[in-house]
Amino acid sequence: MIVLDLLVTTPPFGALTGKNPSEDNMDPEFWNQRWREGRIGFHQQQVTPLLERYWDAVEVPPGGRVLVPLAGKSLDLLWLAARGHRVLGIELSKLAVEQFFAESDLSPTLNETSSGTLYSAGGIDLLCGDVFNVDASLLADCAGVYDRAALIALPPTLRARYAGELYARLPKDCRGLLVTLDYPQHEKSGPPFSVPADEVRSRFGADWVLTLLDRREILSTLPDFVAAQVSTLHTSAWRMRRR
Secondary structure (H helix, E strand, C coil): CCCCCCCCCCCCCCCCCCCCHHHHCCCHHHHHHHHHHCCCCCCCCCCCHHHHHHHHHHCCCCCCEEEEECCCCCCHHHHHHHCCCEEEEEECCHHHHHHHHHHCCCCCEEEEECCEEEEEECCEEEEECCCCCCCHHHHCCEEEEEECCCHHHCCHHHHHHHHHHCHHHCCCCCEEEEEEEECCHHHCCCCCCCCCHHHHHHHHCCCEEEEEEEEEECHHHCHHHHHCCCCCCEEEEEEEEEC
């Protein structure tokens, strides 16, 4: 049985507006403080099972560069690099970036760019910066994108911007694996937010060929959702190819 690795990483810069408490909680300082205090229960000590099962189906060319937005210090970065990919992660928290390299026994070189500080070691580039402020030149050679915790970490208004800006900068024939959650949003506040199949198709269908690889019920595996009396919870894995 595959259980979704629910890593909700740091959202992008830019204070959010509106009265939804879940959106207010996504202020950058809120998340930076959680990293400083070590309150990072969202970080998982394993590689995502859906990544291991379905990455080959995505067919990213060997050695191709893979974008991982809102990366945190995910072990998925190491897994992708071990498969021979050049990895480009984007993460807001400097502490998360530094912890990733320290815990991976890697000594990165640092380069200042217009998009933020780029840490590089072991075939992994981790950009400490805003996912909405990434220079197009950094994304121009991305052959793949792996989105496990970025889209579902964002409320609707930012999801629209995220899909319309970051994904729009990825080159033709870029391949991707997108992991989403689907549950009655009124039953529990995000993040992670519910992103049902209809929304995936409406946000990406015009520019990306989408294939649903897997959809399964996982409510019983996530006590927080059970405690919130969520009635149903599915995870889906989507294969993507830029038209």
